[in-house]
Amino acid sequence: MIDPDIPAPADLQLRQRLAKRFRQLTDPAFVLTEPGELAPYECDGLSAYRRRPLIVVLPATVTEVQAIVRVCRDLGVPVIARGAGTGLSGGALPREDAVLLSLARFNQILDLDVSNCRARVQPGVRNLAISEAARPFGLYYAPDPSSQIACSIGGNVAENAGGVHCLKYGLTTHNLLALTVVTIDGELITIGGGGYDAPGYDLLALMTGSEGMLGIVVEVTVKLLPIPERAQVALASFDDIAQAGNAVAAVIAAGIIPAGLEMMDNPAIRAAEDFAHAGYPTDAAAILLCEVDGSNAEVSEDIKRVREVLLAAGATEVHTARDDTERALFWAGRKSAFPAVGRLSPDYYCMDGTIPRRHLAKVLKDIDRLSDQYGLAVANVFHAGDGNLHPLILFDANKPGELEKAEAFGGRILELSVAVGGTITGEHGVGMEKINQMCLQFPPETLGVFHTIKTVFDPHGLLNPGKAIPTLNRCAEFGAMRVHAGALPFPELERF
Amino acid sequence: MIDPDIPAPADLQLRQRLAKRFRQLTDPAFVLTEPGELAPYECDGLSAYRRRPLIVVLPATVTEVQAIVRVCRDLGVPVIARGAGTGLSGGALPREDAVLLSLARFNQILDLDVSNCRARVQPGVRNLAISEAARPFGLYYAPDPSSQIACSIGGNVAENAGGVHCLKYGLTTHNLLALTVVTIDGELITIGGGGYDAPGYDLLALMTGSEGMLGIVVEVTVKLLPIPERAQVALASFDDIAQAGNAVAAVIAAGIIPAGLEMMDNPAIRAAEDFAHAGYPTDAAAILLCEVDGSNAEVSEDIKRVREVLLAAGATEVHTARDDTERALFWAGRKSAFPAVGRLSPDYYCMDGTIPRRHLAKVLKDIDRLSDQYGLAVANVFHAGDGNLHPLILFDANKPGELEKAEAFGGRILELSVAVGGTITGEHGVGMEKINQMCLQFPPETLGVFHTIKTVFDPHGLLNPGKAIPTLNRCAEFGAMRVHAGALPFPELERF
Numbered sequence: 001m002i003d004p005d006i007p008a009p010a011d012l013q014l015r016q017r018l019a020k021r022f023r024q025l026t027d028p029a030f031v032l033t034e035p036g037e038l039a040p041y042e043c044d045g046l047s048a049y050r051r052r053p054l055i056v057v058l059p060a061t062v063t064e065v066q067a068i069v070r071v072c073r074d075l076g077v078p079v080i081a082r083g084a085g086t087g088l089s090g091g092a093l094p095r096e097d098a099v100l101l102s103l104a105r106f107n108q109i110l111d112l113d114v115s116n117c118r119a120r121v122q123p124g125v126r127n128l129a130i131s132e133a134a135r136p137f138g139l140y141y142a143p144d145p146s147s148q149i150a151c152s153i154g155g156n157v158a159e160n161a162g163g164v165h166c167l168k169y170g171l172t173t174h175n176l177l178a179l180t181v182v183t184i185d186g187e188l189i190t191i192g193g194g195g196y197d198a199p200g201y202d203l204l205a206l207m208t209g210s211e212g213m214l215g216i217v218v219e220v221t222v223k224l225l226p227i228p229e230r231a232q233v234a235l236a237s238f239d240d241i242a243q244a245g246n247a248v249a250a251v252i253a254a255g256i257i258p259a260g261l262e263m264m265d266n267p268a269i270r271a272a273e274d275f276a277h278a279g280y281p282t283d284a285a286a287i288l289l290c291e292v293d294g295s296n297a298e299v300s301e302d303i304k305r306v307r308e309v310l311l312a313a314g315a316t317e318v319h320t321a322r323d324d325t326e327r328a329l330f331w332a333g334r335k336s337a338f339p340a341v342g343r344l345s346p347d348y349y350c351m352d353g354t355i356p357r358r359h360l361a362k363v364l365k366d367i368d369r370l371s372d373q374y375g376l377a378v379a380n381v382f383h384a385g386d387g388n389l390h391p392l393i394l395f396d397a398n399k400p401g402e403l404e405k406a407e408a409f410g411g412r413i414l415e416l417s418v419a420v421g422g423t424i425t426g427e428h429g430v431g432m433e434k435i436n437q438m439c440l441q442f443p444p445e446t447l448g449v450f451h452t453i454k455t456v457f458d459p460h461g462l463l464n465p466g467k468a469i470p471t472l473n474r475c476a477e478f479g480a481m482r483v484h485a486g487a488l489p490f491p492e493l494e495r496f
Numbered sequence: 497m498i499d500p501d502i503p504a505p506a507d508l509q510l511r512q513r514l515a516k517r518f519r520q521l522t523d524p525a526f527v528l529t530e531p532g533e534l535a536p537y538e539c540d541g542l543s544a545y546r547r548r549p550l551i552v553v554l555p556a557t558v559t560e561v562q563a564i565v566r567v568c569r570d571l572g573v574p575v576i577a578r579g580a581g582t583g584l585s586g587g588a589l590p591r592e593d594a595v596l597l598s599l600a601r602f603n604q605i606l607d608l609d610v611s612n613c614r615a616r617v618q619p620g621v622r623n624l625a626i627s628e629a630a631r632p633f634g635l636y637y638a639p640d641p642s643s644q645i646a647c648s649i650g651g652n653v654a655e656n657a658g659g660v661h662c663l664k665y666g667l668t669t670h671n672l673l674a675l676t677v678v679t680i681d682g683e684l685i686t687i688g689g690g691g692y693d694a695p696g697y698d699l700l701a702l703m704t705g706s707e708g709m710l711g712i713v714v715e716v717t718v719k720l721l722p723i724p725e726r727a728q729v730a731l732a733s734f735d736d737i738a739q740a741g742n743a744v745a746a747v748i749a750a751g752i753i754p755a756g757l758e759m760m761d762n763p764a765i766r767a768a769e770d771f772a773h774a775g776y777p778t779d780a781a782a783i784l785l786c787e788v789d790g791s792n793a794e795v796s797e798d799i800k801r802v803r804e805v806l807l808a809a810g811a812t813e814v815h816t817a818r819d820d821t822e823r824a825l826f827w828a829g830r831k832s833a834f835p836a837v838g839r840l841s842p843d844y845y846c847m848d849g850t851i852p853r854r855h856l857a858k859v860l861k862d863i864d865r866l867s868d869q870y871g872l873a874v875a876n877v878f879h880a881g882d883g884n885l886h887p888l889i890l891f892d893a894n895k896p897g898e899l900e901k902a903e904a905f906g907g908r909i910l911e912l913s914v915a916v917g918g919t920i921t922g923e924h925g926v927g928m929e930k931i932n933q934m935c936l937q938f939p940p941e942t943l944g945v946f947h948t949i950k951t952v953f954d955p956h957g958l959l960n961p962g963k964a965i966p967t968l969n970r971c972a973e974f975g976a977m978r979v980h981a982g983a984l985p986f987p988e989l990e991r992f
Binding site: 114115116117138139160162171173174187189193197198199200201202203205206208209210214225226227249252253254255256257294295296297298300301302354356357358388421422423424425426427429430434438441442445446449450452453456457468469 | 610611612634635656658667669670693694696698702704705722723745748749751752792793794796797798852854920921923926930938942945946948949965
């Protein structure tokens with residue numbers, strides 16, 4: 001049993017041995033061992049964390065994946081699956097003692113079943129490619145992470161990815177029908193199947209979001225939805241960020257489920273406007289973008305009500321996009337917010353936590369206070385409808401100590417989320433980034449249940465070790481073990 | 497470790513011992529040991545299966561549940577939780593060697609959080625009572641089992657209950673935010689919490705539908721949805737049941753997600769019409785009831801399109817309810833179909849399987865053939881939009897051998913569902929009724945994973961033993977172990 005917290009140094013002899021075996025199993029051109037070849041795989045989208053993989057292999061078929069995994073199991077070598085490498089929590093961070101198995105060559109859409117509204121695809125297929133293939137049939141795949149041009153559906157499954165439209169249409173886990181998975185024993189298993197209900201325990205939900213720690217996904221069947229006839233967006237300006245937070249609750253309470261409900265604070269507005277010229281009010285304390293979709297008639301009616309509710313909730317102005325071009329422009333500002341904020345500062349650190357909507361105003365104030373305390377500016381861009389925060393902490397990695405300060409600040413934001421009854425992730429997963437905060441989110445007993453479940457699927461701890469679920473040792477070292485007097489073995493969230 | 501397949505005979509000494517302990521822990525009036533008191537608890541909604549519990553206890557508080565469960569654990573006595581006892585698969589069937597723990601006294605709505613659209617309730621609260629309490633605020637709880645007047649939310653969680661509206665709004669599992677559960681060790685645990693995403697493995701989904709085998713639910717937090725402004729229903733008649741089946745696919749493919757899409761065949765139509773005078777065409781081979789809901793404008797538009805699609809798909813007539821009274825009447829026919837069919841025959845056996853929609857016509861034909869073969873009539877009433885079949889097998893339990901024939905026929909229908917890539921349950925759970933068919937649904941390796949997961953939560957197998965997940969011994973005896981040449985440890989469902 002390897003210690004998941006301690007990667008061993010690269011064993012060059014083992015690398016050669018694996019390379020030899022892998023080159024018998026797949027096209028030798030896709031077995032990478034040279035430093036120059038390995039470098040691109042040193043990190044995923046969380047580039048502040050880097051490690052060099054022992055070896056990278058890119059198999060082309062399910063049979064090859066099975067054979068490669070069996071070699072890893074037989075030699076006791078950990079194996080880390082990687083999709084497009086766009087993850088933001090370091091879930092695909094390599095280890096010096098582990099094989100990195102890329103599923104980039106699994107890029108085929110295997111079946112579009114229009115009459116049953118589903119697509120069967122390989123895990124390396126890009127999120128957006130599914131919707132593009134389904135578009136001629138009037139269908140699309142709903143979850144839309146910001147990285148959807150690049151991110152792969154396999155990675156979406158591993159991290160239970162979200163996106164702007166998840167308020168109405170759910171996360172990845174709500175849009176899946178079946179998975180085919182290679183187990184650590186190299187067996188091929190299919191879970192789910194798309195029935196109305198499934199007997200037995202819900203293994204499909206268990207596998208989704210498990211960050212490659214229970215098996216390697218080699219095929220994904222997703223639900224497709226009809227493309228809404230029309231979408232319309234309202235841009236509301238607020239003088240006060242707390243009012244904007246309360247307006248979010250008012251929209252939901254009015255019985256409208258927007259397709260998207262996003263908030264940006266003043267620093268984010270100014271950065272985005274400067275970058276995308278979206279027509280945002282740069283003097284507003286906050287804006288809300290509220291999109292509704294559906295049939296023509298429904299959209300006309302809903303957008304009228306959204307406007308009324310937002311004005312009643314204190315919006316100084318509500319501007320409805322006059323046409324699809326302006327609508328696209330409003331969203332272009334939001335979608336470019338991350339790179340736009342990136343121009344304000346050499347580096348930024350994107351956090352991802354979720355809080356009950358009613359605590360939005362309070363938590364934003366606390367973040368502001370922490371910003372002063374750490375001396376680092378923050379821009380806030382988030383999925384307000386879900387209470388999913390994405391504070392962007394601005395720093396300069398070239399200034400000694402700033403990265404560490406940004407990490408500490410980010411950790412405090414996550415702790416704040418837990419304290420108000422929220423969670424340390426909204427859609428980016430835990431990966432390597434938030435593993436210490438898992439010690440706050442869950443008491444040791446729950447972590448124990450997680451470890452035992454992992455053992456059911458991966459008895460020797462070879463699948464993506466050290467991610468997502470901290471060892472109790474790690475929590476003890478982090479010094480933040482969550483222990484209750486009442487010894488509640490699961491998180492006793494604040495009552496909402 | 498008890499053998500879950502073999503209940504021991506009632507141990508009268510143990511009964512007295514438990515009674516004494518329980519009467520110290522809860523109001524003695526709610527500890528039942530006399531035959532007359534125990535009789536009402538001998539079965540749940542699947543009344544063909546009966547067993548007398550060792551003892552029945554109805555605690556009033558979470559602390560009492562914890563104490564009672566600890567007594568059971570210390571004495572190694574199995575414990576079976578029971579909600580309202582309306583389940584149709586025998587999930588709450590007692591055992592002669594087990595405590596039956598009723599949650600009937602947990603009937604309080606603890607909190608209605610209107611701004612966050614959620615309700616925190618005790619498990620004994622009736623499904624419909626939640627919607628009734630939420631109605632003044634314009635909200636409701638979406639899953640609507642036919643038994644919603646009587647069934648409890650705790651039982652809904654245990655069986656992952658569905659209903660007519662689940663096509664659009666999902667099963668119980670899609671409408672839950674958090675559960676508080678008493679473990680077999682008497683610990684209180686909370687899982688979920690209502691965040692956008694949750695770190696760690698998805699224990700909330702794992703617990704939902706686990707039929708009381710992983711823990712005893714003592715508090716449930718559900719999502720509430722805004723009550724749609726309007727609903728409208730279309731009644732379509734077909735000369736041919738296969739055409740009706742294809743019309744279902746056509747509606748879905750047209751991009752409409754109906755709030756309900758139900759099918760009835762001719763025997764069901766005639767029985768329901770005779771009973772409820774709903775205005776059904778008694779000469780039609782099949783009818784579809786297609787309901788749409790939403791805003792006024794959306795409903796007007798959708799119902800027009802539904803009408804067009806149904807006519808294009810071969811409906812001989814499409815009748816849109818002229819007002820809410822007629823709409824209620826159309827549904828009254830559907831909702832009374834079970835009791836109506838009950839008048840055709842002394843007894844009926846309601847099956848529950850799910851198949852891919854495209855196999856509807858084929859499977860209905862096969863059921864017809866089996867009906868001839870077994871000499872038992874069938875009426876079909878089902879959630880067509882989901883492919884969720886509810887064939888009602890008519891029989892007379894007073895005729896020797898008829899119950900056994902009905903059970904065998906029912907078993908064949910479930911096997912048929914599995915053979916076309918479906919599942920043995922749609923919304924009623926597995927319980928005791930379908931435990932043998934689990935041997936067909938899943939290969940031994942998957943059943944092994946299920947058992948191991950159970951062991952994580954319940955190491956001594958004391959929680960509702962013998963339900964839902966068959967032992968491998970049982971499968972061997974049933975003679976229908978699903979073993980693949982390739983030894984796939986999970987169900988290799990037919991490709992859709």
